[in-house]
Amino acid sequence: MATNASHVFGRSAVSGPLPTIARGEGCYLIDTAGRRYLDGSGGAAVSCLGHSDAAVTQAVKDQLDRVAFAHTGFFTSDPAEELAEKLVQNAPDGIDRVYLLSGGSEAMEASLKLARQFYLEKGQPERHRVIARRQSYHGNTLGALATGGNMWRREPFAPMMIETSHISPCYEYRDRQESETAHDYGQRIANELEAEILRLGPESVMAFVAEPVVGATLGAVPPVAGYFKRISEICDRYDVLLILDEVMCGMGRTGTLFACEQEGVTPDIIAVAKGLGAGYQPLGAMLSSKRIYETIAQGSGFFQHGHTYMGHPVAASAGLAVLKRLVDDGLVARVGRLGAILRAALQAEFAEQPNVGDIRGRGLFVGLELVSDRSTKTPFDPALGVAKQLKKAAFDAGLVCYPMGGTIDGKHGDHVLLAPPFIMEETQIDELVGKLATALNSVLGKISGS
Numbered sequence: 001m002a003t004n005a006s007h008v009f010g011r012s013a014v015s016g017p018l019p020t021i022a023r024g025e026g027c028y029l030i031d032t033a034g035r036r037y038l039d040g041s042g043g044a045a046v047s048c049l050g051h052s053d054a055a056v057t058q059a060v061k062d063q064l065d066r067v068a069f070a071h072t073g074f075f076t077s078d079p080a081e082e083l084a085e086k087l088v089q090n091a092p093d094g095i096d097r098v099y100l101l102s103g104g105s106e107a108m109e110a111s112l113k114l115a116r117q118f119y120l121e122k123g124q125p126e127r128h129r130v131i132a133r134r135q136s137y138h139g140n141t142l143g144a145l146a147t148g149g150n151m152w153r154r155e156p157f158a159p160m161m162i163e164t165s166h167i168s169p170c171y172e173y174r175d176r177q178e179s180e181t182a183h184d185y186g187q188r189i190a191n192e193l194e195a196e197i198l199r200l201g202p203e204s205v206m207a208f209v210a211e212p213v214v215g216a217t218l219g220a221v222p223p224v225a226g227y228f229k230r231i232s233e234i235c236d237r238y239d240v241l242l243i244l245d246e247v248m249c250g251m252g253r254t255g256t257l258f259a260c261e262q263e264g265v266t267p268d269i270i271a272v273a274k275g276l277g278a279g280y281q282p283l284g285a286m287l288s289s290k291r292i293y294e295t296i297a298q299g300s301g302f303f304q305h306g307h308t309y310m311g312h313p314v315a316a317s318a319g320l321a322v323l324k325r326l327v328d329d330g331l332v333a334r335v336g337r338l339g340a341i342l343r344a345a346l347q348a349e350f351a352e353q354p355n356v357g358d359i360r361g362r363g364l365f366v367g368l369e370l371v372s373d374r375s376t377k378t379p380f381d382p383a384l385g386v387a388k389q390l391k392k393a394a395f396d397a398g399l400v401c402y403p404m405g406g407t408i409d410g411k412h413g414d415h416v417l418l419a420p421p422f423i424m425e426e427t428q429i430d431e432l433v434g435k436l437a438t439a440l441n442s443v444l445g446k447i448s449g450s
Contacts, residue, residue, distance in 0.1 A: 024051020027421050027428055029400065037395070038420075040432045041402040045215065045248045045365065045419035048275040049325055053423075056280045059321035063314045072311040079316035086323050087287060090257050092266040096290035099303075100283070100311040100319075104247030104273035105139030107284035108209075111269045112143045113305050115207040115241045118292050121299035127206040130162070131196050131240075133169045135410070137217045138209060138245050147209050150217045151410030165200060167192040169214060170223040173358045173369065174377065174408065186227035194234045207241040207269075208234075212259035215248035216404060219367030219415030220360055222254075228263035241268040241292075247284065248365075251275030251322075252332035253419060255339060255363035262362070268292060275326075281318035282309075331422045339363040341426055342418070345433045355444055364422060369407060370414040370440075379413040382406075384447060386414040393439035401436065 006017065019031040027050050029037045039047055049056060063079060070077060084098035099114075101107050112130065119127040132138065134149040145154055146161035149169075154161070168175065168189050176185040197205050208231065214221040235242040244267040249259040251272055256262055258270065270287040277283030296303055309315070326332045343359065343366060350356040350368065357371035370390075372380045380386045387403035394401045394416075407413030420432060 026050045026052055027424050035398065037398050037400050038428065038431055038435065039400045040418050040420050040436070041400055042419045042421055043279060044274065044402060045253060046274045047279045048252060048422050049278045049322060050421040050423045053325065055325060056278065056318055056321040059317045060280060060314055063317035068314055069312060077311065077313040077316060079313050079320055080311045083316045083320040083323065086320065087285065090327060091270070091287055092258060092260060094266045094289045095270065095287045097288050097293040099286040099288070100316060101285060101307060102282045102309050102312070102315065103284045104271065105141045105144050106307060107247060107271035107273055107286045108139040108144040108147065108245060109141045110286045110305055111243050111271050112147065112207070114269065114286065114288060114292065114303060115243065117304060118241065118295055119206050121295050126204055129165065129200050129205045130207050130209060131165045131167060131193060131205060132209040134166045135169045135171070135217045136211055136214060152406050165196050167196050169218060169221065170227050171218060171221055172224055173360065182224040183226050186224035187230055190227050190230035190234065193231055197234070197238050197240060202238040205238065205240050207243050209243045209245060211245045211249060212263060213249040213254055213362055213365060216402065216417065219369060219404065219407060219417050220365045221367065222360065222362050223263065228260070228265045232265040243267060243269045243271070245271050247271050247273040252326050252335055252422065253363055253365045255336040257327065257332055276319050276322060277315060278322045280322065281315040283315040283319045335363040335422055338424065338429070339366070342366060342429050345429050349433050349437050364420055366418045367415050370416070379408060382411050386443060389443045389446070390416060390439055393442045394436060397435045397438045399432065399435035399439065
């Protein structure tokens, strides 16, 4: 049991002891005091199968009975081989290889290093620059953190980071001009990439990195139609690799196994995690094109990277079982229908709420942007800590959700992210929306009364 005398170095040294988790049942987490919490965000969009999937649990147990670990410098394993094969079978055309890791930050770090080595193998050592987008998040290791545009996370470690350029996000709610169509807005924003490549010098740029649907930092912001097609055209024109970060939005979360399927583009590298292991094991993966792999194979023959636990047999067994549930058992196919029901329920509850400015997302990946004035889209004063208050109020109401501040520029703006399990029932959607409404009303009541 967690106590004040705990020796765990947790996320916060000042927030006090957390409740201790005892068990999970479907979409619910239960602490040692018997309190039940509806997991409305899958932790951080992780628990797509909930917390008691028998097939995945059994796969982990069975693999432990065979062998727990064998270093990939000496062995491969059946689970790793089968998981890689199934991922490639379901990936966009051109994706041919899978590099199994332990999480999203590792997958993004590997993606960046692979991009650099690709150009070294091609005899273009001057290509080293990365372009990404403001208000993005790509992980907490130094390379991934430098690539991301989450200023609050970046600032303390800025002197240690690689140089990265950031262009505008595709953030229609705030940035589309009244005179623009959605398509014209997307093309204008996408064209910032070409301008930045030309400013830096095309011969120096190795990759553009983006989340197809932006997760934690912006709150489930999807691109407008045609945006990523234009991005892909620009990358192709200047031989810049397109790296898509699907760590949060991939693995069925937006209604297709890979979020980029809905954009009609094929990236050079895709990073996935979270929903791939579904929380049953720490697992991530970097998927690369055949072109990149063959360039390495025909050059040095060795990717100068690696981690001790990459390709871990038990984690791969869990991932394979998860992928079978998502694809073979049709759970990804449920996401679109349930997502539509969730969006409708949120609209019914909050469409007239003066402090909910935008309800957005895809599938079971939904965000609500909170404002002090909906007509002007004015954000709340950051000093109020609306996101922090909402997280606590929701938790007190028995709901796990993912509020965050700094939506607009790293300081101003608040949103709440919802990413519930794919197994949820319609009655649980009503429960989620009801508990969120209770929490939001509580927070807004305190603010108006202060």
